[in-house]
Amino acid sequence: MLRTIIDRLLLSIPVLLGVLLFGFLLLQLVPGDPARVVAGPTATPEIVAQIRQEMGLDRPVLVQFWAYLERMAQGDMGRSMISNKTVTSELGAAVGPTVELMLASLVWSVPIGIAMGTAAAVLRGSLADRVVMGLSVAGVSLPIFFISLLLIQYLGVVWPIFPFIGRPGPWYTPEGFMALFLPALSLGLILIGPVARMTRSSVLEVLKLDHVRTARAKGLSEIRVVLKHGLRNALIPVITLIGLQAGYLLGGAVVTETIFSWPGLGRLVVGAILSSDFTVAQGAVLLFALGFITINLIIDILYSILDPRVRK
Amino acid sequence: MSPASQAKDAPLLEVKDLQIEFKTEGGVFRAVDGVSFSVRRGATLGVVGESGCGKSVSSLGIMGLIPTPPGRYAGGEVLFEGRDLLKMSAKDRRGLRGGRMGMIFQEPMTSLNPVYTIGDQIIESLRAHRRVNHKEARERAVELLDLVRLPSPSKRVDDFPHQLSGGQRQRVMIALALANDPELLIADEPTTALDVTIQAQILDLMRDLSDRTGAAIMLITHDLGVVAETCDEVVVMYAGRVVERASARDLFQAPMHPYTLGLMAAVPRLDEKGSRLETIPGSVPPPWAMPKGCRFASRCPLATQQCRAEQPPLRAIDGDRLVACWRAPIEEIAA
Ligand SMILES: Nc1ncnc2c1ncn2[C@@H]1O[C@H](COP(=O)(O)OP(=O)(O)OP(=O)(O)O)[C@@H](O)[C@H]1O
Numbered sequence: 001m002l003r004t005i006i007d008r009l010l011l012s013i014p015v016l017l018g019v020l021l022f023g024f025l026l027l028q029l030v031p032g033d034p035a036r037v038v039a040g041p042t043a044t045p046e047i048v049a050q051i052r053q054e055m056g057l058d059r060p061v062l063v064q065f066w067a068y069l070e071r072m073a074q075g076d077m078g079r080s081m082i083s084n085k086t087v088t089s090e091l092g093a094a095v096g097p098t099v100e101l102m103l104a105s106l107v108w109s110v111p112i113g114i115a116m117g118t119a120a121a122v123l124r125g126s127l128a129d130r131v132v133m134g135l136s137v138a139g140v141s142l143p144i145f146f147i148s149l150l151l152i153q154y155l156g157v158v159w160p161i162f163p164f165i166g167r168p169g170p171w172y173t174p175e176g177f178m179a180l181f182l183p184a185l186s187l188g189l190i191l192i193g194p195v196a197r198m199t200r201s202s203v204l205e206v207l208k209l210d211h212v213r214t215a216r217a218k219g220l221s222e223i224r225v226v227l228k229h230g231l232r233n234a235l236i237p238v239i240t241l242i243g244l245q246a247g248y249l250l251g252g253a254v255v256t257e258t259i260f261s262w263p264g265l266g267r268l269v270v271g272a273i274l275s276s277d278f279t280v281a282q283g284a285v286l287l288f289a290l291g292f293i294t295i296n297l298i299i300d301i302l303y304s305i306l307d308p309r310v311r312k
Numbered sequence: 313m314s315p316a317s318q319a320k321d322a323p324l325l326e327v328k329d330l331q332i333e334f335k336t337e338g339g340v341f342r343a344v345d346g347v348s349f350s351v352r353r354g355a356t357l358g359v360v361g362e363s364g365c366g367k368s369v370s371s372l373g374i375m376g377l378i379p380t381p382p383g384r385y386a387g388g389e390v391l392f393e394g395r396d397l398l399k400m401s402a403k404d405r406r407g408l409r410g411g412r413m414g415m416i417f418q419e420p421m422t423s424l425n426p427v428y429t430i431g432d433q434i435i436e437s438l439r440a441h442r443r444v445n446h447k448e449a450r451e452r453a454v455e456l457l458d459l460v461r462l463p464s465p466s467k468r469v470d471d472f473p474h475q476l477s478g479g480q481r482q483r484v485m486i487a488l489a490l491a492n493d494p495e496l497l498i499a500d501e502p503t504t505a506l507d508v509t510i511q512a513q514i515l516d517l518m519r520d521l522s523d524r525t526g527a528a529i530m531l532i533t534h535d536l537g538v539v540a541e542t543c544d545e546v547v548v549m550y551a552g553r554v555v556e557r558a559s560a561r562d563l564f565q566a567p568m569h570p571y572t573l574g575l576m577a578a579v580p581r582l583d584e585k586g587s588r589l590e591t592i593p594g595s596v597p598p599p600w601a602m603p604k605g606c607r608f609a610s611r612c613p614l615a616t617q618q619c620r621a622e623q624p625p626l627r628a629i630d631g632d633r634l635v636a637c638w639r640a641p642i643e644e645i646a647a
């Protein structure tokens with residue numbers, strides 16, 4: 001297990017370097033002169049030149065990249081061009097809400113999706129199966145902003161049960177919990193369909209395998225056969241799917257956060273882009289990439305827990 | 313004969329007119345069409361026949377492991393100690409499966425669940441049928457692995473299936489089938505996947521078991537040599553039907569069905585070195601074009617008009633021999 005984790009971490013290093021290079025290039029490719037952007041439209045040429053020197057923009061690109069890597073290694077991503085706060089502190093404040101939102105979406109939608117998919121597989125061809133599959137197609141084809149708006153309309157406005165603006169506190173406070181409800185519901189909804197469908201087809205596939213017949217030949221109850229010898233094996237591709245969907249979920253988080261004024265990374269990055277706050281945008285992109293790497297690492301670890309054949 | 317001894321002689325398993333159908337794209341076809349035979353306690357029944365004749369489907373049918381759909385039990389009875397398994401409640405049937413009835417499957421490479429250790433898979437079976445705690449079950453699992461001669465069983469018990477060779481997996485499957493001292497062991501080509509020396513060991517193992525516990529064995533095989541060596545009685549199947557049933561001694565001395573004769577001719581003889589392996593000409597008719605007469609007629613050198621027109625029933629000849637052939641016994645004709 002430890003071997004697997006270390007292997008995966010080592011494998012992440014080139015990916016991380018690639019991501020850093022991308023982040024670096026992002027600032028290089030910013031239209032116009034970054035020093036001028038930073039200095040603001042009213043700055044004199046002297047000030048711009050000074051800023052250029054401070055930022056090291058007058059040095060060779062490779063030297064700049066090395067300096068950039070050094071700064072990154074120290075967690076120094078520069079300052080926001082708008083608020084002048086450090087990018088690290090801006091990101092630091094936004095990470096928590098986003099992680100909270102993503103976990104809250106996963107924690108209800110994955111188990112429900114898996115349960116729905118398993119039920120549909122066992123009851124294949126029945127009305128229940130068709131309802132589950134129909135719902136999951138609907139879930140996949142409806143855009144997330146539409147779902148969010150529907151939820152706000154009905155659970156926020158018509159029946160004002162849940163708040164839908166902002167995040168008054170972390171999830172373990174009563175207000176925070178209530179505020180988390182609608183964003184987590186709408187973000188989770190986009191995952192439930194794919195998870196249910198993948199689980200269904202995966203369970204159906206596994207139930208046909210010889211080892212399931214062996215399980216039946218032992219005289220195990222049907223529920224044990226389905227859960228222990230069917231679903232357990234079927235989870236392996238489902239986990240892979242969830243890993244792949246994580247990107248989708250991050251994208252969804254951008255939309256959800258914007259709609260619900262959720263003070264997370266998604267909203268931060270949208271705001272930063274709209275206000276040409278390149279340093280913050282760059283930092284957020286790096287953090288998203290880091291999030292991806294982390295999610296994939298977790299998936300790989302889960303994978304090796306679920307499938308002894310990939311264990312070392 | 314006293315009633316008590318009659319009960320003792322009553323077969324452990326009696327299959328009567330079993331019919332199993334599969335729904336396929338080409339329509340419904342009957343993989344097993346009216347198969348009857350019985351297995352006595354302590355005896356070994358051999359089931360032979362060409363690939364696709366319905367041996368596996370029959371044995372899965374007995375265990376209640378036919379996937380439905382696409383499969384369907386279309387008729388017949390499977391009596392275990394006189395009780396019809398096909399009419400039993402699912403719960404009662406589960407109690408027998410893996411308990412008093414054990415099965416070794418034809419596919420050792422894929423019949424174990426890759427995500428659990430072999431020990432856990434054996435323990436699961438033990439605990440499904442007996443009140444034992446995990447520790448006791450584990451000890452018994454090690455014992456069983458030792459019994460099937462898996463090397464260093466107390467270490468290998470924690471191995472996953474992919475860490476074992478095909479032959480070792482088949483041994484684990486046998487250990488699994490034997491876990492609860494079954495009274496009936498169905499072994500579907502248990503040695504096909506193994507090399508010859510291991511084949512002999514596995515067959516010995518099964519014979520030992522039968523001697524020790526008095527278990528009845530239904531042994532499905534392609535190998536007539538194995539049948540001659542191990543079986544008391546033999547059922548010969550062709551295209552989903554039984555064509556001949558006899559004691560092994562009688563069958564090998566005087567096969568009565570032309571198909572049986574053909575099968576025996578297809579066995580290479582050590583004493584006739586260099587002689588060409590004779591096989592039966594032609595092939596089994598496809599399920600959608602089953603003739604209404606004898607299914608073997610198109611390949612049978614002795615077929616007559618009647619053979620092509622009417623299906624021959626399984627009938628008694630010479631007392632206890634059963635043959636489904638209009639022209640049986642055939643020795644005189646052949647001679
Ligand atoms: N699940 C299934 N669906 C459809 N047809 C099936 C199924 N299982 C078996 N059959 C068909 O039933 C027939 C009998 O198959 P069976 O496996 O019993 O043959 P067999 O005698 O065991 O052959 P072999 O010696 O190759 O193992 C074959 O034509 C096979 O294709």
Ligand SMILES: [Mg+2]
Pocket residue numbers: 367368369418500
């Ligand atoms: Mg078979």
